[in-house]
């Protein structure tokens with residue numbers, strides 16, 4: 078890492094992100110629904126009697142992402158947020174809140190035969206899928222508070238549901254201190270972004286993008302967002318660059334646990350994969366797609382993580398947090414995928430399967446110090462540090478995470494430089510203990526909002 082440290086102060090001027098899609102009036106009354114250059118959506122946005130479909134819901138959220146990118150840029154550049162864009166977010170929020178509800182879940186239509194087990198059928202011959210929209214609705218409400226009434230109002234709004242916000246933020250801000258970090262490595266979901274039931278609609282909120290960009294500009298030489306989700310959507314699953322609304326140039330975005338990345342100049346790179354393994358993974362992916370095209374199987378591509386083709390890894394949802402799929406049907410999919418793996422990789426040396434209960438993760442093995450292993454976020458730190466000249470050895474570094482899968486990232490950072498600080502977003506005593514084992518002085522936050530408010534407002 079170079080020794081010239083820029084002066085702390087105002088964030089750098091952010092160049093306009095030319096990739097923002099142009100909004101224009103769409104067929105359903107939303108200026109944000111039609112995206113220039115967008116891939117054609119499968120399925121209709123609404124049923125014949127006007128009910129929002131699952132496809133329509135995702136299309137709506139894609140539009141929200143485009144508007145959020147514009148508004149984030151306006152705020153970062155000190156400009157006046159566009160009234161029309163704010164109105165679009167208000168309209169999107171109203172649309173979501175208007176959805177019919179059953180047992181606390183918002184109902185959207187899905188194609189007949191592809192619906193969940195506990196479904197009813199409406200007059201147009203469609204099934205219903207109940208969605209938990211706490212994230213989508215909650216983050217839109219927070220963004221609107223932020224845009225209409227400012228930062229203090231937003232912090233007050235968050236404090237109403239997080240009574241410990243002020244005291245936690247104060248403690249954390251002291252821990253973060255006045256350091257200028259050589260490298261800030263952070264996980265996304267559950268760490269600096271609230272959890273969302275559906276990755277594809279987990280669009281980053283504006284306040285979150287502003288706070289994180291501001292922190293990277295004032296406190297970090299390099300910032301890396303490292304997630305297990307794929308970098309970009311190769312299918313319907315969505316990717317990190319699809320849900321990210323921060324302008325390019327501040328965060329290196331690393332997906333698939335860091336096996337693929339886009340750097341500060343928009344250049345893409347990836348961890349090398351042996352050709353035979355890559356070919357095997359492509360074969361597996363095409364078989365999984367074929368399974369999901371069978372009658373009644375399409376739903377597995379639409380719930381939770383859906384079907385995500387990552388670099389060196391594939392994820393297929395077999396359940397979502399709302400338990401939309403019956404246990405028998407979910408288990409049947411797991412056993413079918415396991416059979417497929419045994420068929421494709423009889424020796425079991427190229428592919429590993431990890432079942433989280435919600436997602437089936439199929440991972441290409443890599444050569445570790447003691448034999449074949451799964452690629453983890455620690456491997457990603459080593460790879461990205463050397464590939465992108467992060468020069469982590471000079472320190473100090475800051476590492477943030479929220480689950481056990483983030484521990485290798487912290488361990489690898491400490492290995493590079495003892496001057497490493499860490500904040501984990503967890504209230505789980507076992508995980509806190511594991512973090513302290515690696516770094517006795519580590520700090521903790523109870524929610525992503527606490528961490529992001531600390532980084533963006535008080536650090």
Ligand SMILES: [Mg+2]
Nearest residue numbers: 264266267479
């Ligand atoms: Mg996480």
